[in-house]
Amino acid sequence: MRFCSLGSGSTGNAWLVESGKTRVLIDCGIGPDRLTARLLRAGIDAASIDAILVTHEHDDHVGGAAAFSRRHSIPVHATYGTVQGSGAALAGVDRLLELEPSGRLSIGDIEVLPVAVPHDAREPVQYVLGDGVVRLGVITDLGSITPHVIAAFSGLDALVLEANHDEDMLRQGPYPKFLKERVGGRYGHLSNAVAARLLGAVAGDRLQHVVAAHLSLKNNTALLARSAFAAALGCAGDWIAIATEDGLDWREITPVRG
Numbered sequence: 001m002r003f004c005s006l007g008s009g010s011t012g013n014a015w016l017v018e019s020g021k022t023r024v025l026i027d028c029g030i031g032p033d034r035l036t037a038r039l040l041r042a043g044i045d046a047a048s049i050d051a052i053l054v055t056h057e058h059d060d061h062v063g064g065a066a067a068f069s070r071r072h073s074i075p076v077h078a079t080y081g082t083v084q085g086s087g088a089a090l091a092g093v094d095r096l097l098e099l100e101p102s103g104r105l106s107i108g109d110i111e112v113l114p115v116a117v118p119h120d121a122r123e124p125v126q127y128v129l130g131d132g133v134v135r136l137g138v139i140t141d142l143g144s145i146t147p148h149v150i151a152a153f154s155g156l157d158a159l160v161l162e163a164n165h166d167e168d169m170l171r172q173g174p175y176p177k178f179l180k181e182r183v184g185g186r187y188g189h190l191s192n193a194v195a196a197r198l199l200g201a202v203a204g205d206r207l208q209h210v211v212a213a214h215l216s217l218k219n220n221t222a223l224l225a226r227s228a229f230a231a232a233l234g235c236a237g238d239w240i241a242i243a244t245e246d247g248l249d250w251r252e253i254t255p256v257r258g
Helices: 032-041 067-072 080-090 148-154 167-172 177-185 191-204 224-231
Strands: 002-007 014-019 022-026 052-055 076-078 096-098 105-106 110-116 125-130 135-139 158-162 209-213 248-252
Touching: 002 032, 002 158, 002 209, 014 032, 022 125, 032 067, 052 067, 067 076, 076 080, 080 096, 110 148, 148 191, 158 191, 167 177, 167 224, 177 248, 191 224, 209 224, 209 248
Parallel strands: 022 052, 052 076, 076 096, 135 158, 158 209
Antiparallel strands: 002 014, 002 248, 014 022, 105 110, 110 125, 125 135
């Protein structure tokens, strides 16, 4: 199994996961032309995508899904609440398939587990994907840590984890008071410090890749996110990868032997 980012942050999110002959997108918050160009950059034909898994209805995660789905006849999977909250963003999708939080599904060679999470959306989920040998967790929008989240994302081989903001930068930054309270609240986004606590709680001996994702351009830096994650794992900062607005190159997940 391998994965890459085609964009991460408030300007648009999309993650590509591949195992065997199966390719799925997690979120599609990027317009179809720009997304197609980024797929080509990653060596992938847009028409080869098997499914789009939507996490929630916010535009930076779902804004390009309908157009991309229609262009290439790709099914879209989302919870009932996400579909209802998306409105026109998912209008015209030919194959819009409802999924249940914690209800496993198989898409070709990839097994998908949607995980219900606290976030300010109708019925948000994040995802664990596996191929029977290795497992990848993707957490891009999470307001707070819950026992359910810890259980679902423990013992992974790779983890994409939101590190949205530095608490001091958010407090002193340019956002209005209501937005600071939303971002920093229990249904908002993870700070570096809280994300690092989650990382420390779920990390195991199998973990090969950690990617800090969804960094705020105004309230965080790659250095701060890396430092927090590295401290949680006791590793060098440059072992932590950073997904930017432009994406992140392929990361290969190798089966653990022995």
